[in-house]
Amino acid sequence: MTFLRYLCIAGYLAGTACIGGPTDPGPLPDGRRALFIGNSYIYSQNIPLILEAFADSAHGDLIATAQVAAPDFALIDHWNTGPSHSAIALGGWEWVILQQGPSSVSLNRDTLRLATALFAPEIKAVGAIPALFSAWPSESRRQDFPAAIESYRLAAEDVSGIFLPIASAWLEAWDRDASLPLYEDGLHPSPYGAYLTALVLYGVLLDRSPIGLPPKLKTRAGATVNLPPGVAAVLQEAAAAAIAGARAP
Secondary structure: OOOOOOOOOOOOOOOOOOOOOOOOOOOOOEEEEEEEEOOOOHOOOOOHHHHHHHHHHOOOOEEEEEEEEOOOHHHHHHHOOHHHHHHOOOOOOEEEEEEEOOOOOOOHHHHHHHHHHHHHHHHHHOOOOEEEEOOOHHHHHHHHHHHHHHHHHHHHHOOOOOEOOHHHHHHHHHHHHHOOHHHHHHHHOOOHHHHHHHHHHHHOOOOOOOOOOOEEEEEOOOEEEEEOOOOOOOOOOHHHHHHHHHOOO
């Protein structure tokens, strides 16, 4: 079977992806396969490619990622369109990572949990595990972090899925250095925020410590990630703390 990266509109090399695919920039490389379904939180800094680069850099692990993503899409929007279903049905995925906005208010929490429950049987039918990408609130709504985290935790529990404590890692990072610029524009991640997010994905999905991963990376698409070593160390500590906290009873 050929595994394709799912793209749309602006395309993969431009660093964006969205509904309208699949298109084919080539087969997925070797590795344990993760499908991302979400919105611009995922593709604005190409977080899946940073995850791949972390895996490439350490322990001989390999991850291959694909994504179905569109601006401002909630998971229920993905459920009501075709590409996410056809992408899941390709099979071969170890994880299908589900993401929408922070979902801190009750209505959005309810739709997050509903859409997760709808997708879960399709995901499990192809032998994959649903994983919930705990999205951070906007910079102007930092008070919403606890409710947003709880929404994703509940959605993961509903389907016996994996909880990815990304928003918790952002709080851990600010506990260590409140000046860290994790936002690019008040909503999307900066390179620092994307690096931190990919650390959590790496640590949870591969069950490995994010401590000691390189501050400088080159993705398979040729993009570079280059953080000051001291900042990278702080972000790694924050990711490790968030992961440990999510695993605690």
